Amino acid sequence: MKVSKYSLAILGASFLLASAAFAGAGNKGKLHLAETVTVDGKQLKPGDYNLEWTGNGADAKLNITKGKDTIATVPAQVNSPDANHVRDGYGSRTEADGSKSLTTIYVGGKNIELGQPAAAAATPAR
Numbered sequence: 001m002k003v004s005k006y007s008l009a010i011l012g013a014s015f016l017l018a019s020a021a022f023a024g025a026g027n028k029g030k031l032h033l034a035e036t037v038t039v040d041g042k043q044l045k046p047g048d049y050n051l052e053w054t055g056n057g058a059d060a061k062l063n064i065t066k067g068k069d070t071i072a073t074v075p076a077q078v079n080s081p082d083a084n085h086v087r088d089g090y091g092s093r094t095e096a097d098g099s100k101s102l103t104t105i106y107v108g109g110k111n112i113e114l115g116q117p118a119a120a121a122a123t124p125a126r
Helices: 002-027 117-121
Strands: 028-033 037-039 042-044 047-054 057-066 069-079 089-094 100-107 110-114
Touching: 002 047, 028 100, 037 069, 037 100, 042 069, 047 069, 057 110
Parallel strands: none
Antiparallel strands: 028 047, 037 042, 047 057, 057 069, 069 110, 089 100, 100 110
16 A cells, blocks of 8 residues: 555656646747847847746746857747747847847747837748
8 A cells, every 4th residue: 555655646746847847848939040130239140049038928028048148138028829820930120220120039829029019010030
C-alpha cells in the first residue's frame, strides 16, 4: 500500500511540474526580422530575437533580447484575437525619415502592440 501512495504522490508532482512548464511557455516567443526596425529608439537589425512579456491586456511589458543581452523593454498591449495568425510575424510603420518602427508582433496566436494601442494601424511585414 505504501508503494502505491508514493507512486501516486510522484505522479501528481510530475503533473504539477509539467503544467508549470507549459504555463510559463505562454509568455515567450521568437521574432525574426527581415528588415531593420526601431524599437524604443534602438535599431534592431535583421535577425532572430527572443521575446518575453509580463502581464496581459494593456498592462503588459515586453522584453526583446538577443542572446543574453536585453535590447529593449517596452510597454505593450497583449491581445488574443478571435482568428489566430497562421504564421508568426510583425508589423511596422514607415516614419517621415524613411526608417521603420516596430509596432505589432504576432506570435503564438497573440497580437502584441508596442507602445500605445494606436499601433494597430501597422502594415504587416513578412
